[in-house]
Amino acid sequence: MSYGLALIYGVLKIINLANAGILMLGAYVTWWMWDAFHLDPLLAPLIVIPLFFVFGVAMERLVVRRVLDQEPIVSLLLLFGVWLILQNVAYVIWTGDTRAIETPFVDATVKLGAMQLSWARIYVFCAGGITLAGLQLFLTRTHLGRAIRAVAQDREAAKLTGVDVDRVNAVAFGIGIALAAFAGSLLSLLFSFNPDFGGTLQLKSFCVVVLGGLDSFVGVAFGAVALSLAEAFGLRYMAASLQNLISFVVLVVVLIAFPKGIAGLLRSMRRG
Amino acid sequence: MLEIAGLQVGYGEIRVLEDCSLRVERGEIVSLLGANGAGKTTLMRAVSRLIDPGAGTISFEDADITRAPASRVVEAGIAQVPEGRKLWPDMSVEDNLLLGAYAKRARAHIDRSLEEVYALFPRVKQRRRQIAGTLSGGEQQMVAIGRGLMSRPSLLMLDEPSLGLAPIIVAEVFASIRAINARGVTVLLVEQNVAGALELASRGYVLETGRIVMQGSREELLASEMVRKAYLGL
Numbered sequence: 323m324s325y326g327l328a329l330i331y332g333v334l335k336i337i338n339l340a341n342a343g344i345l346m347l348g349a350y351v352t353w354w355m356w357d358a359f360h361l362d363p364l365l366a367p368l369i370v371i372p373l374f375f376v377f378g379v380a381m382e383r384l385v386v387r388r389v390l391d392q393e394p395i396v397s398l399l400l401l402f403g404v405w406l407i408l409q410n411v412a413y414v415i416w417t418g419d420t421r422a423i424e425t426p427f428v429d430a431t432v433k434l435g436a437m438q439l440s441w442a443r444i445y446v447f448c449a450g451g452i453t454l455a456g457l458q459l460f461l462t463r464t465h466l467g468r469a470i471r472a473v474a475q476d477r478e479a480a481k482l483t484g485v486d487v488d489r490v491n492a493v494a495f496g497i498g499i500a501l502a503a504f505a506g507s508l509l510s511l512l513f514s515f516n517p518d519f520g521g522t523l524q525l526k527s528f529c530v531v532v533l534g535g536l537d538s539f540v541g542v543a544f545g546a547v548a549l550s551l552a553e554a555f556g557l558r559y560m561a562a563s564l565q566n567l568i569s570f571v572v573l574v575v576v577l578i579a580f581p582k583g584i585a586g587l588l589r590s591m592r593r594g
Numbered sequence: 595m596l597e598i599a600g601l602q603v604g605y606g607e608i609r610v611l612e613d614c615s616l617r618v619e620r621g622e623i624v625s626l627l628g629a630n631g632a633g634k635t636t637l638m639r640a641v642s643r644l645i646d647p648g649a650g651t652i653s654f655e656d657a658d659i660t661r662a663p664a665s666r667v668v669e670a671g672i673a674q675v676p677e678g679r680k681l682w683p684d685m686s687v688e689d690n691l692l693l694g695a696y697a698k699r700a701r702a703h704i705d706r707s708l709e710e711v712y713a714l715f716p717r718v719k720q721r722r723r724q725i726a727g728t729l730s731g732g733e734q735q736m737v738a739i740g741r742g743l744m745s746r747p748s749l750l751m752l753d754e755p756s757l758g759l760a761p762i763i764v765a766e767v768f769a770s771i772r773a774i775n776a777r778g779v780t781v782l783l784v785e786q787n788v789a790g791a792l793e794l795a796s797r798g799y800v801l802e803t804g805r806i807v808m809q810g811s812r813e814e815l816l817a818s819e820m821v822r823k824a825y826l827g828l
Contacts, residue, residue, distance in 0.1 A: 462689070465696060472682055472693050479680040482642055484668030484697035484745060 325457060326501035328531045328542050332474040333494035334382075334390060339401040341502045341527065342520030343408030348374065348506025349515050350412055353421050363423050363511055364445070370507045371500045378499025382492045390491070412517035422514035442511040449508055453501070454543050461539070470494050522566060529569040533576050548572075595620045595780055596641070596672075596749055601650035603633075603640050610636045612804040614650070618749065623771070623781040625791040627815075627825060628801035634784040635677055637801070638751050642674045643667050654749070668697045673747035677754045677784075679738040683727030687718060687737055690726050694744030703746060711740035714770055732763035739770065743779075750774060751782045756790060768794055788825035792816060800825075 330338045351373070352366040361369075385404070389397045430441045461467040472480040473490045481487055506520070513519075526549065533545035549572060556568040596618040603611040611633045618624045628634050639645045641652055643664040652660045654670055662670075673694075681690050691711060695704045712719035715736040721729060726737060735755055742750055752771065756764040768790055775781050775794075785791035792798060798815050800808040808820060815821050822828040 465701070468685075468689060468693050469696055471685060471689075472696075475682040475684055476680055478644060479676065479682060480693075481644060481664040482668070482674050482676060482680070483694050483741065484665045485693075486663070486665045 325453065325539055325542055326498040326505070327527055328539060329457075329470075329494055329501070330498035331531070333470055334386070334491055336386070336390065336394070336397040336401070338495075338498060338502075339398060339524075340381075340404040340408065341498075342524035343405040344374065344378075344499050344502040345506035345509070345520040345523065346412060346515065346517060347408060348503030349510035349519055350416055350421070350506075350517075351503070352507040352510045353423055353515075354416070356423055356425070357421075363425060363507070364427065366507050367449075367504055370503050374503035375496040375500040377503075378496035379492045381499065382495035386495060387488070387491070409517045416517065418516055420514050420516045423510050428511050440512075446508045446512060449504075450543075450546075453504070454539055457539055466490075466493065525566070526569050529573045529576075532573055595655060596782065597651075597653050598637070598641070599651050599653075601637070601640060601652065602648040603636050603645060604648055605645075609648075610804055611640070611647075614801070614804070614806055616799050616806060616809070618780060618782050620748075620780055621775075621778065622797060623775050623783060623795045625783040625785055625795035625798040626801060627785065627788050627791060627798055627821070629824075630786070631803075632801040633804045634801055635753055638674055638676075638753050638782075638784060641667070641672065641751065665697070668745055668747075669699055671699070671746075671748040672751065673742040673745045673749070674751045675738045675742040675753065675755060677757065679734050681726040681734055681737055681741070683725070685726055686722070687724055687726050687729070688722040690737055691718075691722075691740050691744050694741035695746075697745045700745045704744075707744045707746060711743055714743075714773060715740055732759050732766070735759060735763075735767055736770070739767070739774075743774065747779060749780045749782065751784075753784045754786060755783075756785060756787045764790065788821070 326344075327338060327341055330336065330341075348370050351370055352363050355361040355366055355369065356363050381404075385400065386397065389400055428440075428442050431438050432441060432444070433439075459467075461471055469480065469485045469490050470493070472483070472485060473487055473494075477487060480490070509515075509523070530545040530549050531542055533549060549569060552572055553568050556564075598617070599615050601611055601614040602609070614633070614637060616624075616626070626634050626637065636645070640647050641659075643659070643662060647660060650660070651658060654667075654672060657670065659667055659670060682693070685693075688708075691708060692704065695701060695707055700707065712722075717733060718736050718740055721733060726734065729737065739752070739755065742752075755767050755771070759767065764787065771781060771783065771794060781794075783791055783795060792812050792815060795812055797811050798809065799806050800815070800821065808815070808818065810818070
């Protein structure tokens with residue numbers, strides 16, 4: 323989810339507040355295919371990812387493109403509106419009841435020494451790692467991937483080399499949306515959810531992205547690990563209800579101390 | 595090859611170019627001279643379709659490109675090396691060059707183009723794995739020119755390639771422009787370094803506050819009282 327946010331911000335310079343709604347939809351589509359058609363939720367991403375990529379491209383073409391040149395507040399409000407719409411659509415279709423996916427795999431656990439880990443968590447963690455590796459390969463080794471980075475770093479220079487910036491915007495938005503839906507599909511294995519699912523995660527996702535640097539995926543992955551470690555340690559010393567507090571403390575500290583995130587810090591060190 | 599007629603460009607209320615006309619023939623080096631703010635960069639940006647002209651036409655090889663999307667201009671064979679170089683600072687030198695060959699017309703020839711650029715700028719080859727933002731100004735300028743060449747243009751437009759460079763590097767950059775032209779690439783050169791530009795160019799135009807005030811061969815320009823006084827300081 324954080325990757326999606328970082329990708330869309332990096333290329334289009336807008337903050338996709340609808341990401342949480344897409345995450346929630348990804349979870350619902352996964353659940354619905356399992357509930358109605360008995361499709362194994364592990365296979366759901368095969369449908370969810372292309373479906374939401376197309377949805378994202380369409381969303382960019384029809385809606386987001388119109389506000390790209392305007393003040394940031396316009397796209398913020400627009401995408402916040404999209405989030406509300408998605409939420410309410412989900413209430414209408416699936417009601418407000420809490421849903422959960424229960425398959426033998428979801429409940430299975432494995433013992434690693436003293437730890438009891440669920441397979442689902444291991445699977446989700448690996449999927450995150452593979453996604454990062456895949457994204458990194460795509461962005462560094464393909465023409466389209468390089469063009470996406472080019473638009474993120476200098477839009478005019480990209481135009482001057484013949485990159486169709488409109489197309490890159492649409493593709494990047496599509497990938498960002500697909501990533502958020504994929505994250506939702508994965509998280510539906512771990513958590514039960516209702517149409518409000520994703521709100522807290524979205525806030526954490528902002529922290530992760532800010533922590534990692536707004537346009538670096540490796541930085542974002544580091545940010546995610548750092549934040550979850552901070553939360554895990556924090557839990558030993560304070561009440562669980564204060565867990566979210568940690569995210570925000572981290573966010574504020576990072577914004578003051580090194581506003582360009584871990585990646586920005588590394589970059590300025592590398593440049594000397 | 596490139597023909598601009600009656601071009602008018604403004605940003606909002608401010609008019610930057612006023613009824614500009616110029617032409618570049620195949621194989622030439624044409625320089626566009628003028629002081630800061632005269633509209634030289636604006637003219638190049640209009641040709642590359644980064645900005646919309648208010649009136650007038652731009653045609654390239656007899657095709658009208660006045661309203662074409664920027665990517666089609668590159669596809670038609672025009673590359674611009676922009677002022678300030680505008681590399682992608684966080685990418686490697688080689689990635690910068692490879693992106694230069696993004697246009698369809700260039701993709702099939704990437705390996706050959708890369709070799710040609712490295713032959714022209716051996717120093718760029720040494721630095722190919724380095725992050726572009728860490729290069730010196732002169733090296734960055736060479737990468738920017740190389741990136742322009744990667745699209746295999748028939749017309750290369752260079753905007754202030756000598757800006758901010760040490761004299762010895764300027765000579766090197768100008769020599770490379772001559773070499774590029776010798777290979778059959780037509781060059782439109784915007785320069786504040788008028789003496790250097792007129793050494794390279796066979797013809798030139800003088801732009802002042804949005805209008806072409808003078809044009810002629812190198813000899814005519816060098817002989818003109820106005821050019822000598824205003825731009826050569828003689």
